[in-house]
Amino acid sequence: xxxxxxxxxxxxxxxxxxxxxxxxxxxxxxxxxxxxxxxxxxxxxxxxxxxxxxxxxxxxxxxxxxxxxxxxxxxxxxxxxxxxxxxxxxxxxxxxxxxxxxxxxxxxxxxxxxxxxxxxxxxxxxxxxxxxxxxxxxxxxxxxxxxxxxxxxxxxxxxxxxxxxxxxxxxxxxxxxxxxxxxxxxxxxxxxxxxxxxxxxxxxxxxxxxxxxxxxxxxxxxxxxxxxxxxxxxxxxxxxxxxxxxxxxxxxxxxxxxxxxxxxxxxxxxxxxxxxxxxxxxxxxxxxxxxxxxxxxxxxxxxxxxxxxxxxxxxxxxxxxxxxxxxxxxxxxxxxxxxxxxxxxxxxxxxxxxxxxxxxxxxxxxxxxxxxxxxxxxxxxxxxxxxxxxxxxxxxxxxxxxxxxxxxxxxxxxxxxxxxxxxxxxxxxxxxxxxxxxxxxxxxxxxxxxxxxxxxxxxxxxxxxxxxxxxxxxxxxxxxxxxxxxxxxxxxxxxxxxxxxxxxxxxxxxxxxxxxxxxxxxx
Amino acid sequence: xxxxxxxxxxxxxxxxxxxxxxxxxxxxxxxxxxxxxxxxxxxxxxxxxxxxxxxxxxxxxxxxxxxxxxxxxxxxxxxxxxxxxxxxxxxxxxxxxxxxxxxxxxxxxxxxxxxxxxxxxxxxxxxxxxxxxxxxxxxxxxxxxxxxxxxxxxxxxxxxxxxxxxxxxxxxxxxxxxxxxxxxxxxxxxxxxxxxxxxxxxxxxxxxxxxxxxxxxxxxxxxxxxxxxxxxxxxxxxxxxxxxxxxxxxxxxxxxxxxxxxxxxxxxxxxxxxxxxxxx
Numbered sequence: 171x172x173x174x175x176x177x178x179x180x181x182x183x184x185x186x187x188x189x190x191x192x193x194x195x196x197x198x199x200x201x202x203x204x205x206x207x208x209x210x211x212x213x214x215x216x217x218x219x220x221x222x223x224x225x226x227x228x229x230x231x232x233x234x235x236x237x238x239x240x241x242x243x244x245x246x247x248x249x250x251x252x253x254x255x256x257x258x259x260x261x262x263x264x265x266x267x268x269x270x271x272x273x274x275x276x277x278x279x280x281x282x283x284x285x286x287x288x289x290x291x292x293x294x295x296x297x298x299x300x301x302x303x304x305x306x307x308x309x310x311x312x313x314x315x316x317x318x319x320x321x322x323x324x325x326x327x328x329x330x331x332x333x334x335x336x337x338x339x340x341x342x343x344x345x346x347x348x349x350x351x352x353x354x355x356x357x358x359x360x361x362x363x364x365x366x367x368x369x370x371x372x373x374x375x376x377x378x379x380x381x382x383x384x385x386x387x388x389x390x391x392x393x394x395x396x397x398x399x400x401x402x403x404x405x406x407x408x409x410x411x412x413x414x415x416x417x418x419x420x421x422x423x424x425x426x427x428x429x430x431x432x433x434x435x436x437x438x439x440x441x442x443x444x445x446x447x448x449x450x451x452x453x454x455x456x457x458x459x460x461x462x463x464x465x466x467x468x469x470x471x472x473x474x475x476x477x478x479x480x481x482x483x484x485x486x487x488x489x490x491x492x493x494x495x496x497x498x499x500x501x502x503x504x505x506x507x508x509x510x511x512x513x514x515x516x517x518x519x520x521x522x523x524x525x526x527x528x529x530x531x532x533x534x535x536x537x538x539x540x541x542x543x544x545x546x547x548x549x550x551x552x553x554x555x556x557x558x559x560x561x562x563x564x565x566x567x568x569x570x571x572x573x574x575x576x577x578x579x580x581x582x583x584x585x586x587x588x589x590x591x592x593x594x595x596x597x598x599x600x601x602x603x604x605x606x607x608x609x610x611x612x613x614x615x616x617x618x619x620x621x622x623x624x625x626x627x628x629x630x631x632x633x634x635x636x637x638x639x640x641x642x643x644x645x646x647x648x649x650x651x652x653x654x655x656x657x658x659x660x661x662x663x664x665x666x667x668x669x670x671x672x673x674x675x676x677x678x679x680x681x682x683x684x685x686x687x688x689x690x691x692x693x
Numbered sequence: 694x695x696x697x698x699x700x701x702x703x704x705x706x707x708x709x710x711x712x713x714x715x716x717x718x719x720x721x722x723x724x725x726x727x728x729x730x731x732x733x734x735x736x737x738x739x740x741x742x743x744x745x746x747x748x749x750x751x752x753x754x755x756x757x758x759x760x761x762x763x764x765x766x767x768x769x770x771x772x773x774x775x776x777x778x779x780x781x782x783x784x785x786x787x788x789x790x791x792x793x794x795x796x797x798x799x800x801x802x803x804x805x806x807x808x809x810x811x812x813x814x815x816x817x818x819x820x821x822x823x824x825x826x827x828x829x830x831x832x833x834x835x836x837x838x839x840x841x842x843x844x845x846x847x848x849x850x851x852x853x854x855x856x857x858x859x860x861x862x863x864x865x866x867x868x869x870x871x872x873x874x875x876x877x878x879x880x881x882x883x884x885x886x887x888x889x890x891x892x893x894x895x896x897x898x899x900x901x902x903x904x905x906x907x908x909x910x911x912x913x914x915x916x917x918x919x920x921x922x923x924x925x926x927x928x929x930x931x932x933x934x935x936x937x938x939x940x941x942x943x944x945x946x947x948x949x950x951x952x953x954x955x956x957x958x959x960x961x962x963x964x965x966x967x968x969x970x971x972x973x
Contacts, residue, residue: 289802300947303750425716428745455954456716467954471757474747496754591735638808 172597174210175202175586181600181631183307183581184326185246195650197250200361205245211566211594216354217244223350224252229343241642242359243587244355247624251651254620256329259316260512262457262616263502265609268489272312272503274376275488276303279444294572295494297336297487299450301457305473309613312483314400314445315374317341317623319334320512320605327578329515333490333498333605336482337447340537340623341370342405345412347645359407362480363650365620370608371412374620377612377668378413378443383481389442392416394423394434396448396464406447410507420448425468428475434443443479444469492541492575493519516578528577529567535559536576538567551633553579582633585644587626602627602642604635621646695935696778697732697973700893704912704951708960711763712760715955720891720948721771723937728781734773740764751947753940760955769777769951774972776932785917786830787885802915804886810857810944811878811889817862818882825883829948830918837879838926841872854945869927870928870945873912875946876926886917888941891948894925895935897968905968910950919944921924 180188187198205213222462224230224239231240249257250612274281275292282289284462316337319331326613347366352359375391382389395406397419410417422433423441431438446453449660451461454470472478488494518536520526529536540548550563584600591597607622624644625635635641644646702721724735734754736744742758749755760767787795796805807813813821824831824840848866861867867875875891880887894911912924913932923932932938939946951963966971 202948282798285798288798289800290798290806293803293806300750304747424714424761427743427759428760456718456952460954467714471716471718471745605741 171615174596175206175214176210176381176597177591178586178598178600182324182582183600183602184324184583185600186322186585187581188586188604197248201246201358202323204358204361212515213244213598214596215660217242217588220244220350220354224346225352227346229346231401239588241628242350243362243585243601243626243628243642243644245350245586245588245598246351246358246647247585247605247621248647248649250619250649255321256511258328258618260328260510261320261607261609261618263331263332263334263506263508263511264318264333264498264518265316265616267314267498267502267505268316269311269313269502270335271494272335272483272486272489273310274505276305276485281501284504284681287494291407291493291497292488292574293492294434295452295488295491297485297491299458299487300565301470302483305470306476307381307483307687308476308479309479310382311377311481311613312611313489313609314377314381314481315341316482316609316611317606318609319625321515321609322579322605323515326583328512328605330495330498330512331515331580332492334487334606335490337449338606338608339402339405339447340505340606341523341619342402343643344409344608344619344621344623344646345370345408347643351645354627365648365650367621368618370610371409373411373610373612373617374409374445375415377617378445378481380612380614381443381480381481383476386442390415390432390440391443391445392418392423392441392676394420394444394446394466394552396420396452400447402447409445420464420466423466423469424465426473428468428472428477430466430469430472430478439654441478443481445481450487453480453484486499492539493521493572496575515580517577520567520574520576526568526571527635529574530564533564533567535579537579538563539574539577541573541574551579582627582635582658585624585626587628587642587644589628589630601630602635605646619647633662643651658665695814696898697774697776698893698894698895698937699970699972700771700773700937701905701968701970702749702893702950703768703967703968704770704963705768706960706963707766707811708717708764710958711765712767712955712957712960713761713763715760715953717760717767717953718770718949718953719758719771719951720753720940721757721769721773721950722756722825722915723773723775723892724752724754726813726938728778730776732774732776735771737770739766744826745924750944751940753942755760761836767953773937775862777937780923780931780933781828782822783831783922783931784920786916786922787897787945788820789825789828789830789833792918792965793816794886794888796884796917801886804880804888804917805884806943807878807881808944808946810855810874811821811858811860811881811945813859813875813882814879816948817859821879821882822884823968824879825885830916831922833885834876834880834916834918834922834924838876838924838929839877839881840879841926842929845875847872854949869929872926873914874944880914880916888921889944889948890915890923890932890938890955891940891942891945891950893937893939893967893969894928895937895971896933900969900971902971902973905970908967908969910967911936912945 230237238378313335317334378391393410412569430441451458455462457470502510520529536552582602586598587601589599603626624646727730745757851866858878861871875886896908914919942948
């Protein structure tokens with residue numbers, strides 16, 4: 171066994187690369203063979219190269235007030251074709267069930283009348299926007315883009331950790347990671363066919379055009395950003411540029427007579443589809459926060475009148491409430507008459523009769539999550555929490571059982587990751603990872619970018635994958651079954667980015683000890 | 694015996710410096726219901742704007758318009774012609790237990806939870822429950838209305854559009870909006886689904902025919918006792934042929950007669966004038 175894999179021991183979790191110490195899983199054989207001859211100095215050198223490329227392109231995040239490159243580990247995360255097929259069918263199923271739920275919740279509300287989901291879940295959700303009632307998406311799509319967070323459990327089984335159907339971010343990492351990996355480490359790609367990810371912007375654009383208001387044959391699409399101060403501004407700018415559409419802020423759009431126009435140097439031009447990376451609350455001061463200066467007054471009315479389509483739809487937050495998450499398997503059975511292909515993590519709802527006591531009795535053995543916590547905020551891992559933290563938690567849960575779910579702790583799977591070892595030398599060590607596949611729904615198909623964003627917790631034993639907690643990411647490969655072996659992955663020949671470096675990264679915070687999920691629900 | 698009323702609701706806002714790009718929603722069109730028929734309803738806006746109408750989540754007719762040119766004043770004139778009916782006899786209410794069972798997991802649930810303006814202290818909620826103990830739904834509505842009317846006096850100027858039920862209770866003063874919020878809060882605390890009603894009340898039911906009299910927009914509540922029953926806590930009466938229903942929601946925030954945002958310096962307080970004419 172080569173130097174860098176020396177003393178690689180698998181932890182009490184599923185390891186992505188090794189079946190057991192010294193035995194490489196088949197999908198990883200080529201990568202293992204390519205990496206093994208390298209020494210740790212070379213790995214470090216290439217990692218630093220990638221970091222410099224990120225700094226140069228502005229793929230950075232703010233860490234203690236300092237702009238740092240988002241750490242990209244050079245050992246890729248692999249999914250073989252069979253596994254990816256299974257996983258993507260599971261994600262597709264889930265997205266379709268959530269679409270059906272949203273259409274129902276903002277329509278006839280059958281799912282509640284039929285007793286599958288309690289009414290109070292809807293009425294008590296701060297994201298149930300009654301102002302969105304009556305807005306009919308032209309092609310029926312509300313979840314144009316979603317990020318379904320998955321983890322692989324101890325048995326190697328993928329489970330859904332949470333759904334993000336509002337403004338999921340992170341796809342720019344997927345694109346940038348692949349770009350820099352192919353430049354820095356072309357040899358790694360030489361031995362096997364890896365499915366490209368650069369199709370994403372065109373798929374997204376096609377889906378956005380497909381949801382244009384009826385009768386518009388050549389729709390104008392824009393990306394609406396909260397502005398340069400937003401943590402994901404780089405992503406907004408990147409997607410607009412790769413799609414070849416305008417990046418606008420609220421002040422660039424003006425509504426009149428229920429139509430939306432964009433101010434340009436050549437006057438005002440019509441806009442038909444808005445890929446908005448702005449939270450509902452800030453979208454239209456007439457309907458939501460009146461103090462929002464980054465929104466567009468009148469935009470809800472224009473959407474209501476059917477003259478503009480907002481993607482994702484307003485009010486989707488009722489579907490990624492973590493309490494609703496617990497009902498998603500039921501929703502799949504109810505709407506699709508199918509069994510869920512991807513299980514949830516086992517979850518208890520403290521708000522149900524009798525379950526609160528059950529949760530309180532074993533707080534030290536459960537993971538408690540606020541139903542509305544973005545960026546992993548407020549998550550407490552019982553087994554790792556101090557006694558007084560658990561006592562405080564017990565009080566909070568007792569005061570608001572609707573506000574929490576309880577899950578069994580899942581040991582996220584591990585992947586070999588370049589780390590500083592105890593002896594001061596660099597080497598590969600197991601680090602916990604998750605996966606956020608991105609799905610684009612165009613009304614006829616739910617398409618997944620092959621792979622998605624793999625986040626890695628860089629500290630030993632750490633389960634937190636947030637960049638704000640020292641997390642990084644990995645290039646995620648889906649191996650193609652049929653493609654020619656020498657084919658390299660998608661690299662777009664685009665001009666050098668004119669985007670200046672700025673804060674970029676999962677803006678979420680998390681409490682120590684949680685497998686915190688960045689959500690970066692913007693603003 | 695039906696009444697026929699013409700209502701003219703004028704709102705005028707002046708801006709000390711010109712306002713630009715103004716976006717507005719108006720909820721002033723009365724509903725056609727078994728108890729009232731709208732014969733005519735219109736909204737005039739000055740400066741002129743093109744109007745668009747939709748029905749919102751609560752079933753209210755909403756008129757939307759925007760003004761993109763700068764303007765120094767905005768005036769809205771909503772006129773309607775409505776036939777109203779006297780109150781029907783009170784039906785036998787469902788038992789409180791049956792009401793609780795039917796509203797536990799149904800659309801009625803929405804009218805049981807507190808909203809920003811209908812949130813009261815746990816003490817006050819407990820007081821409402823105690824006052825309702827052993828009473829049927831109608832008696833509960835009457836008892837809680839009395840509780841509100843004993844505590845709160847009708848006084849203009851002590852509360853504002855953003856005030857809530859607890860504010861009015863603490864200040865012992867309020868206007869119809871506060872009476873309605875407070876009564877709704879207490880009825881909900883007692884487990885009876887209650888909605889907030891926005892509308893108009895003719896101030897003098899026996900006014901001379903064809904002569905306009907000044908009045909105001911009004912708010913009251915409806916509680917669910919097997920069906921929705923009106924209750925006017927400000928006046929301690931059941932709504933009848935002098936009441937005209939425009940909108941129903943959980944609270945004022947769901948049914949504001951006019952809301953708007955515009956670019957510019959703060960305007961003057963709106964001048965509102967409501968005029969009623971009995972036609973039959």
